[in-house]
Amino acid sequence: MPILLQGMYLTLYISGIAIVAAVTVSPILAALQAKRVTGLRWLVVGFVNFIRNTPFPLQLVFYYFGLPSLGVHLSPMATGIIGLSIYGTAYMTENIRGGFDGIPVVQTEAAYALGFGKISTLIGVELPAATRRSIHASTNTIIAVLKDSSLVYFISVPELTYTTMSLMGRTYRTVELFAFLGVAYLTMVFCLIGFLKLYERSLRLEESI
């Protein structure tokens, strides 16, 4: 039984790192894309579109089995975490870029009129506005990262799905283990949804728009 809890812990651990990475890196990438920083913008656009339009299992398999032929050898856990982080970052960047599109131009102009520089406006005015506008989509992405952490099963990372399936192979208690698996994931997802909804609600109270 502790094996399953270890699996759940690993799932939360991998997803947690990936979510933190995505949430910290994607505003930077989204700002680069929205502000049309020449050169870097195309890099970001290419990266985001490539990751969003290729299957996540294929990406994982590519990192784990394809990169070694280039000489890059990573452990399964490292590949899983990096792959999930890249996946989450790409989706989150797209969400925040959408948030940027929705900012009223008035706010940016007002900031410039008050003497804010380009970067100060970005950090103080636009990024908070963009992140707030993208909360709904970002919530979906965060939950998707938690659920798609099950896909690192492909590369033998002993997270929840892997440990449950291997226990199933050893003990043949299919029904109980699947019930546990389903309940475990649904609980994790609902808790996460609950937290994110609370956070979303706490933002709305302050927002005057």
Add this chain to the structure above:
Amino acid sequence: MSWEMAAFQAALPGIRFTIIIAALSCLASLVVGFGLGISAVLSRFMRALELTYTTLWRGLPLLVTLFMVFFLVPLAGIDVSSAAAVFVGLTLWGSANVAEIVVGGIKGIHGAQLDAGLALGFPQASVLVRVVVPQAVRTMLPSLVGILLALVQATTLASMVSAVDLMESVRRVMRTLTITSGESHSFALYGVLMGIYFCLCYSLQKFSVFLGKRWAY
């Protein structure tokens, strides 16, 4: 025959599997999803059912759903082939998402449309199907195409239940190449594989954005 041609020929069954399963599960998802979504708007009881269905199949990871279909259903006595398991699993997930989109889309159409239809004496279901849904489809289209793309990408999970889809057939080709010629060409083959998925999905995505802008109200 060069290794590229051999690889392509060996990957053909995988291509066929992916295309057929993606198309079938997309169609089935649309049918079931629309049915669920429309009936959810019509009656409270159906809304509760639809909510449970949607929460279940959207809350569970797709891989877990596939495993459940593949391993649990045979315990009830019905034999499940890998392809059928993939089809059913993808349809469950896809229809749950489509149902949510349909409910949202119908609610997004102004209530006056429904009221006008009811005032003219049409039954509620008839008004929904003939008046509201055709208008809602325009707004729903980008999200629906997103679900289609996700389904196409999700066929790669088929290898986990011993079905041979595009990715699995290419991986088998790599294993054969490693044995016969010593070099697996894995980087090139994976690159081509990702390129195929990318071209397909990116073009569909761009098309749906274009359609969404043209058809927006």
